[in-house]
Amino acid sequence: xxxxxxxxxxxxxxxxxxxxxxxxxxxxxxxxxxxxxxxxxxxxxxxxxxxxxxxxxxxxxxxxxxxxxxxxxxxxxxxxxxxxxxxxxxxxxxxxxxxxxxxxxxxxxxxxxxxxxxxxxxxxxxxxxxxxxxxxxxxxx
Amino acid sequence: xxxxxxxxxxxxxxxxxxxxxxxxxxxxxxxxxxxxxxxxxxxxxxxxxxxxxxxxxxxxxxxxxxxxxxxxxxxxxxxxxxxxxxxxxxxxxxxxxxxxxxxxxxxxxxxxxxxxxxxxxxxxxxxxxxxxxxxxxxxxx
DNA sequence: CTTACAAGCTACAGTCGGTAGAGGTTCAAG
DNA sequence: CTTGAACCTCTACCGACTGTAGCTTGTAAG
Numbered sequence: 418x419x420x421x422x423x424x425x426x427x428x429x430x431x432x433x434x435x436x437x438x439x440x441x442x443x444x445x446x447x448x449x450x451x452x453x454x455x456x457x458x459x460x461x462x463x464x465x466x467x468x469x470x471x472x473x474x475x476x477x478x479x480x481x482x483x484x485x486x487x488x489x490x491x492x493x494x495x496x497x498x499x500x501x502x503x504x505x506x507x508x509x510x511x512x513x514x515x516x517x518x519x520x521x522x523x524x525x526x527x528x529x530x531x532x533x534x535x536x537x538x539x540x541x542x543x544x545x546x547x548x549x550x551x552x553x554x555x556x557x558x
Numbered sequence: 559x560x561x562x563x564x565x566x567x568x569x570x571x572x573x574x575x576x577x578x579x580x581x582x583x584x585x586x587x588x589x590x591x592x593x594x595x596x597x598x599x600x601x602x603x604x605x606x607x608x609x610x611x612x613x614x615x616x617x618x619x620x621x622x623x624x625x626x627x628x629x630x631x632x633x634x635x636x637x638x639x640x641x642x643x644x645x646x647x648x649x650x651x652x653x654x655x656x657x658x659x660x661x662x663x664x665x666x667x668x669x670x671x672x673x674x675x676x677x678x679x680x681x682x683x684x685x686x687x688x689x690x691x692x693x694x695x696x697x698x699x
Numbered sequence: 700c701t702t703a704c705a706a707g708c709t710a711c712a713g714t715c716g717g718t719a720g721a722g723g724t725t726c727a728a729g
Numbered sequence: 730c731t732t733g734a735a736c737c738t739c740t741a742c743c744g745a746c747t748g749t750a751g752c753t754t755g756t757a758a759g
Binding site: 433450453454479 | 747754
């Protein structure tokens with residue numbers, strides 16, 4: 418039987434986060450000691466490791482909830498798993514594209530800075546005037 | 559004199575967001591009509607455009623606050639502006655690196671999926687077992 | 700057996716950057 | 730004068746945690 422602290426340490430999670438996952442229903446309510454402290458088994462460890470790994474890959478908790486559901490039904494087709502992972506991949510690719518546009522614009526801005534006073538700072542100028550900006554960047558970051 | 563709606567439309571901002579920027583001190587408190595409605599001038603338009611543009615480039619509101627401060631003191635050296643922009647560039651680059659690792663891992667995971675049942679789904683397997691994962695991905699997304 | 704103290708507990712507030720809604724008021728056109 | 734779109738304030742909510750306050754429990758040493 419593991420304490421919450423041990424579980425957290427083994428999965429690289431904070432204790433509060435473990436409790437948070439329980440609160441939002443990603444982890445089942447564990448057994449408790451007489452005094453009310455949580456005690457976990459190996460299945461909890463596996464489940465939490467799964468969650469953490471999926472989080473590191475950028476899946477939302479909602480997606481992880483779905484993946485865990487699917488994982489609990491081994492007979493179903495893995496189509497849904499594929500769909501979720503593909504969706505995640507697409508999201509990642511969109512974000513990369515967007516960030517690369519930002520990198521380009523920031524680099525250009527910085528490259529053109531004379532290093533003089535704020536009055537003729539190229540960076541501020543670009544920020545002030547969108548027309549001076551080459552990138553057609555959309556919304557969000 | 560512009561209404562908040564007009565200001566919002568011209569800068570591609572939501573009305574609530576304009577009020578939010580005022581609340582957090584990024585926009586000054588504007589004049590009001592007798593009835594209490596906000597009325598803006600061109601300087602507000604410029605300032606809001608600056609904010610929106612910087613947001614599109616991924617700057618935090620805190621960084622934007624600093625940039626606006628610097629922008630108001632044209633005699634200062636633009637070193638600080640440079641520093642902020644460089645910091646932002648670095649952040650963007652870190653995020654790109656990270657997302658590219660994720661893309662790689664997700665692609666690999668998906669490429670290896672047999673398309674069969676959940677029981678032997680490669681995607682879930684990778685999520686279950688970090689050792690099956692090539693990428694040394696850190697934390698966050 | 701007692702004491703000390705790390706680690707656990709609950710409950711709630713805060714983070715970031717907005718967004719949404721309720722319920723009421725004002726402005727401008729017809 | 731009436732209509733109705735746009736405005737107002739206030740409050741709560743999103744995701745995914747993180748931090749704090751104030752208290753209780755578990756365990757190891759003396």
